[in-house]
Amino acid sequence: MARSVVVFGEDWGGHPSSTQHLFRRLGEDRDVVWVNSLGLRRPTLTRRDIVRAVTKIQKAVVGGPQTKKVIAKPSRLTTIDPRAISWPGNRLAAAVTRLAVGAQVRTALAQRRLHKPVLWASLPSAVSVLDACGGGPVIYYCGDDFSALAGVDHTPVRLLESQLVARADVVIAASDELASRFPRGKTLTLPHGVDFELFSEAAPRASDLPVGRPIAGFYGSVAEWLDIDMIAQAARALPGWDFVIIGNIETDVGPLLGLPNVRLLGPRPHAELPRYVQHWTVSLLPFRDTAQIRACNPLKLREYLAAGTPVVSTDFPALTPYKHLVAVGDPASFGSVIRQAADDPSFHQARKLAVATESWSARAKIVADLMESL
Structure with a gap:
């Protein structure tokens, strides 16, 4: 027993x-x-x-x-x-x-x-x-x-x-x-x-996702460890993109307010997240460089990979095993890295396989x- x-x-x-x-x-x-x-x-x-x-x-x-x-x-x-x-x-x-x-x-x-x-x-x-x-x-x-x-x-x-x-x-x-x-x-x-089956198996597109343009998406707590200024800068650099952010807002998001291509959708149930991440163009991990982030192992990293969608991230230690599958940027380059990641459709299956046994x-x-x- x-x-x-x-x-x-x-x-x-x-x-x-x-x-x-x-x-x-x-x-x-x-x-x-x-x-x-x-x-x-x-x-x-x-x-x-x-x-x-x-x-x-x-x-x-x-x-x-x-x-x-x-x-x-x-x-x-x-x-x-x-x-x-x-x-x-x-x-x-x-x-x-x-x-x-x-x-x-x-x-x-x-x-x-x-x-x-x-x-x-x-x-x-x-x-x-x-x-x-x-x-x-x-x-x-x-x-x-x-x-x-x-x-x-x-x-x-x-x-x-x-x-x-x-x-x-x-x-x-x-x-x-x-x-x-x-x-x-x-x-x-x-x-x-990772809940591999949930995120890797095809899910219908969420009805509140914008249509007609590429989407850079993030889900999780919108807290102080996110680089809000960097997200705003990338949104301004990519006016033809929509930036979709899902999660409870727990920090100042003033720089994002008023930007016409930023959508703050609020929280969504965990089981519904594949309907978003599988259908946006690029998944984002826009973290600040903090002690908490250097020690973290974010659940969403493996969920993003299981969905197969390209991932753009800032650098942090837990990213190391997957760096060959993730595009890494910094505040100065984040917008251009997002654009480049969207232009490269390869590695979709490789991303899934990387976490299939995890x-x-x-x-x-x-x-x-x-x-x-x-």
């Missing part, structure tokens, strides 16, 4: 993270207790934080409105809305969270008659709860550079991460850059996978074998 797991991750279904992609597969043949986000920053008195806090309290205490699910939940995966105080570095908050969430997890384990599960932490904030869960070996899954990630209280979270690394039996890092920061003897690199199912098999070996 496959080992059971307690996962401390993001809110299930709110965003198709790498952890959710893995446990969508791993949860098919094992029991998984998934604890929704314990938080990585102290809430502020902004409307967004107040609404989020009230919603989480409702869900944890009285069963409030549920997040719209964008990724299927396996039949053997149970979610817990934690009765937690999000305040990294605060001892009282950690103590209250340890007692409350520990009790929730132990109750869920007892109800399902699970003993000594693997404890999987995708967030450093989980370290304060681990010893209260009655579990077995600990895996720290590091998918991001939390010391540079936007929206995180960096100083206390760095300390929590160091405590978690010391507590963990195994550290799994999503990139070589992240792996280099942890003890070599217990760290392995596991690059992100499915999330293949990644999950590696994780499953690791957990059974602990």
